Amino acid sequence: MLRHKAFAKKEAAAENDAERVRIFAEFIVNESRLRRERYSSAIDAMGSEILELTRDLFRPYSTPRRESNVSRSSDWTPESSNAPMSPAMRPHRGTIVTSLRDNPPLQAEPSSGSPGSSPAVGKGDTNHWNGYMPSLSPIPSMSVSDVLDGSDSRGRPSSRWWEVSQEGSTGTPSMRLERSKRESKYMGMPRELREALQNGDPSPLSSGERMSTAGPSDSKSYGADEYPPEKVGWHEQGAASPQPQHAIARSPAPFSPGIITPNPNHLDVSRLVTLPPPYPRHHPAVNNNHPDLSSIRTVVRGLSDFTEIEATKERFTKSSAQIRDDNATAASKRRNSLRANIQREISGGTMSYSDAAKIEETAEQSEQQRTKDASKEEFDLFQAQVVMPLNDLLMDRVSRATEIFEQLRSKLFVDAQEQSPNLTQEEGDEQPELLEKLTLLKWIFEAREQLHRELFDLLSDLRSLPQEHAETFFSEDAVKRKMTFEQESLKRTEDFLDIIEENVVRGVEVQLSAFWDIAPNLSRITEKVPKDLTSFNIQIPAAEYEENPAYYDFPMQYLYSLLGHCEKSTYQFIESQTNLLCLLHEVKSGVTLANCRLMRTQRAAQGEEADAVDRELKEVEKDEEARLTDDLKEKVRCVEELWSSALGTELKGVRERIAQFLKEQGGWEDDAE
Template sequence: MLSPSAGKQPERQVLAPKALPTPPTGSRSSSSHRGMGVDPLSAPNTPLPPLTKQAVITQTTDQFARGAIERFTAFARNEAAAADDAERVRLFAEFFVSESRIRRERYGAAISAMGSEILDLTRDLFRPMAARRESSNSITSETVELTPQSSEPRSHRGSIGSALGGNTPTSSQTPAPPSPATPANQNWQSSGYMPSLSPILSMSVSDALDEEDSRGRPASRWWESDSTGAPGGRLERSKRESKYMGVPKEAREALQWIDDTHPSPGDGSGKRDSFPPEKTGWHDQDPAAPPQNFSRSSLASSSAPATPNPDHLDVSRLVTLPPPYPRHHPAVNNNHPELAQTRAEVRAISDMKEIEVIKDAFEQDSAKMRAEAAEATKKRRQALRQHLQEQVSSGTIGYAEAAAIEAEAKTEEHNQVRELERKDFDSFQTAVVMPVNEILQTRINAATNLFQSLRSRLFDETHESNPNLPQEEGDEQPELLEKLTLLKWIFEARESLHRSLYDLLSDRNDRYRDMVLVPYRLEGQNDKVASAEAFFAEDAAKRALAFAEEALRRTQEFRDVVEETVVRGVEVQLNAFWDIAPPLKRLLDKIPADGADLEGFHIQIPAAEFAENPSYHEHPLQYLYSLLLHAEKSTYQFIESQTNLLCLLHEVKEACVTAKAKVMELDGRDPARVEETKAEETRRLTDDLKEKVRVVQDQWNSALGETVGIVKEGVGGYLLETGGWDESFEEGGVGGV
């Protein structure tokens, strides 16, 4: 946490690094090899044996520590032998990733419990050793020093230029050394890092890694004073605003929001109460000196004033207040990389190819066995008839004896049929039921574990509402909707497995029934056949009802989980929306809605905007219209999120109604009455969903939607009349989200 009095302690401007990259001479790291007599870096480079997952889990603490030392020694040798620094950085990144995966397996339970704390622990990878250095204006010089340490992006809201590792000048006259952020940016690219982009070009493309452009947003929102440095109508950001800007947590904690209402002239300490150290000094310019320009595109050459005209309306909050937009991984796409492993596991447990192969193999063997038995029976019958005809023709036996022999052969044939049915049933039990049942039970347990694991992570690390969760930091965390959708997939996969297990056991029971009925049918005992069929039918009906009741119970439990989560999620999204809607509404109310009033209306436009969009000189309201489009789409994400969550809950409730109707039908209720009840309950749920969506939409319209529409219509009409309309504006507003 940065102290407001930081500026009063110049001797503490440079902070000590959190950890030294290498141990100092005489440390225990170096002394641990004392007496070995062999330099580990000069030891022969023998390849280490591959480390398996089982070995990682089962190793003792001492064994694991020795293995880690061996792996690090091998890495150090490779690093020392690398051709250049870039190769050394790549080797270190590969080593770190490999070690982190090993510890993921060994400490999996602890890492899962820590949740997003892992991200906080790894944020400082490839950061400079000095955590932060304060920048200040020299009293005797007009040069401004911007330290690379204070200009590195730490947020998903960073610009494309930041992501590509651009260089940051240290002052307007002095060229900058190579940016220390390059290795970190390479690491971000290799790990799939993507900055949250803005549809406004100048807010997503940057050629500097400095903080003075507010991570790609108009710098005017950070300070509002006239060109002489005197305090003006400065627009300070709130804690809630900084949250939705996508600022990383440690940076939010370091920011100061309490401003000194009576700063002494020329004293920078009052300014340090309201700005982080790297922002101080920007209001302390000499009134007699010409204003300096801090535009990110012209730090070294442009002479445009850095302080916007305070008489012009500052519209930067149309970008700083709403959440990041567009998202790289919107929830409706279900492709957030953090959930990729869970999605892969769901696909794996839903793949029935292994079970189909087992069943197909049995069916082929069974068909082959029955065909061979039928062919053998046919040959025996033909041989017996021919033999009996020959014996009767020769007078060896009479017709009565021939009939007795034929009856005895038929009895033997019936015994063989019964034996065939028993053998086929035993083979099915051994070759299909036992292995498939084990596979299905294992997958059901795996699906249950996935369900419980994801359920515990619906709201990260806490069971209390977290107002910082919705849309925070771009795409760092998957949205609640995506998590719930994946939870629904897991539930559906598990239900499919339960259905497969039920079908397997039903098939076994049917085969057992056929095996029991074969003797009665062969002997023509129809009464016993009917009695046995009734018994098995009753048993099948009881099993079907029990299975439907179990499915209903599981569906109701799932509905309760989703309903509880959706209620909390909608509440969080609603609270977040109402945190930013009033200040946006107040800002929009300051913009004239009538085209005639826009003639003399002016807004503050950063210098970089003019450099990247020359048309703003002639049509400055193009900039305003682009911000209106962005703010509308970005803010509407809260409304979309609520609507999508409610629709997901509606689907689950409909599934519960269907499961309940199935139980009623199997319980002997009138099918027509059951269908009528189901249709009535479905209509009630649909009407309830429509009402809730209407309320959410009315809140959007009353809070922002109508005002944004009116202002857009007025500004768009003015641009159309003055020839400033751009075809890119025709993409519309929230309808195009």
């Protein structure tokens, strides 16, 4: 209630309506974020229903809530496009890429006096661009090219409204490509838009893509009979084409809407890019740099920093060595003084040799007592200056390492609570890849093991200090402690292997399933590429012609680039499986080493010769490592064979045919690879 009252007072005190709208928008955003934290599980379950609930923000009462695509587009006005967007409707990372690539944001600067200018564009809203990442695909996503089909776009970013009128007059069917929900899972689009797309709601997608295709002229509002420069005259019969002269010269026929509208007789190859996942990923697992894991990486670096521990030990070593030197010097002086006194007494005849021997024996016993006292003092000093502070420090680090280990372990599979097979794939971009999480988990485990070993060594150093009256006890205790420590270390390593193996198997299954989700559809496209490419044609987006005029003469260059992108993008599934298997191999090798350390300790306790035991266990380690390596090679071979038989060989063969065809036609470029 306090927040609501504060908002009401602030709104009432605002100087103008624009300020009141801003205050209201800030209030709504803050309230939605509070409820996001409070009702997170419910909001996650609702999915795109949130977009449905917030779509009517700032919409007049007279506008119907849900209508067809045509009726929605007819309600659009230039003024409505300049209104501030709600957070749910703002274009996200993937939808602003085309706009930034073709037209930097600074090019669209409406005059400050224009009442219809967009604050987001005119003022360079930094919050709007915080999530921006550059596009990594060679062509715009499939949604950009087809979602506006059938929509009137006067005054909007350029779309294909003139083709709609052609279709209406000629009866030509639309070339819109229908996606399956599973296909949308792999498209390089923001989460909100993909979820809306999978639920059959193109509205959020449309609003985002209007921004993505906007040019410099789109910041202007157009009247009823005005058109953007790129559309002027195109609706008139017999009008001159605005196509560039070089494009006209290269075009096999005069301009017609058919050049922009895909020919249904030409092969649609867009899914070679839109179906596979984005490539390359913004945060590939091998780089170990995903921002969501940066805090954990920082903690791990702190846990693995032993500078303070080494400095503490070094300070004690220096002070202890100084005390020993001082004690040795003092003992030497006392011994020399005693011998000199005895020699004078004997020479003066005041002391017999038997008395001198008794005096020397007494002095020797006294020195032994001083040595014992010095050892006890050193033991107490080591315990006070090294063992107690470092033990607390190491135990605290072990506790923190265990806590963060369990925390990360619980987040290995964020989709474990979701059962839908159509979840969007975000590994490497929005979310860290499983490989990166498991690698970080391995680092945490190794840091914790090093902390356990430091604790063991710390107590071993304490017991190794000179304690003549307890040498036998400490010697036997050291053997028992060593064996217990190695047993516990082996148990922890085996438990860690179980965690890694379980998640690697699951991760490989997920990657394998994802690969088979898209491989058949990609294979159907490549199967339609004939061996004789002379009369073969493909559909190429108009934007690609503008950026690469050479496609008019050599359209197979476009297909060659798409096939290369498709090969690299889909091969990510194979790389993910291979990397997971390699990580599992490393952990299995760690178990072998832990087992051999325990066997070495056990056989040393039995009194066996250390050199012979060491040679034998090194042979055991070598044989086990060879067995594990052969097992890894076999699994990787199976994965590679799967890739080759399912898609790799086919893609390579088609690319080679196209490359040969381009070389024969004179369209091959040396940098095509």
